[in-house]
Amino acid sequence: MINRALLTVRKITESFVLLMIVVMTVIISYQVISRFGLNYTPTWIQPMSLLLMVWIGFLGIAIGFQDNSHIRITLFEDKMPKKLQRVLNVLQRLLAILFGFFMLIEGSKFSYKMLDSSIPGIGVPSALLYVVVPAAGALVIIYLLSEFLGFWQGVKEESEVEG
Numbered sequence: 001m002i003n004r005a006l007l008t009v010r011k012i013t014e015s016f017v018l019l020m021i022v023v024m025t026v027i028i029s030y031q032v033i034s035r036f037g038l039n040y041t042p043t044w045i046q047p048m049s050l051l052l053m054v055w056i057g058f059l060g061i062a063i064g065f066q067d068n069s070h071i072r073i074t075l076f077e078d079k080m081p082k083k084l085q086r087v088l089n090v091l092q093r094l095l096a097i098l099f100g101f102f103m104l105i106e107g108s109k110f111s112y113k114m115l116d117s118s119i120p121g122i123g124v125p126s127a128l129l130y131v132v133v134p135a136a137g138a139l140v141i142i143y144l145l146s147e148f149l150g151f152w153q154g155v156k157e158e159s160e161v162e163g
Helices: 002-037 045-067 082-116 132-148 155-162
Strands: none
Touching: 002 045, 002 132, 045 132, 082 132
């Protein structure tokens, strides 16, 4: 049941990221066409693209931690005994959970501070740009804690979860 809920959160997150990529592609294409075809550049496209890129990046961090597909250098780890590799993996996951808590707490504080300012060009509160930091932190915490507690079996077992 918990694995199914985690899988649902994962699908929603991935779908949201995919939607943002599509929207960003459309608005940047519109900017290119309007700049070179109509000799006009809408002022709202650049800040909107930046907002979407930040959201895509931070949600991608959470997905990368869940899949253990983030960028890392394994040159020394690969040469260590398997037992030490497992210890390092657990240590890395614990540090990632701590980092998720840092993102959640400090990102929330910063987002709250940015409520009074707005993003030029689109006029939305700057907090909208930064609220993804605590959201990604919460996802990292949820994903990794559920892995530690044995609730997350991964995306591979999706057919088993639904069956």
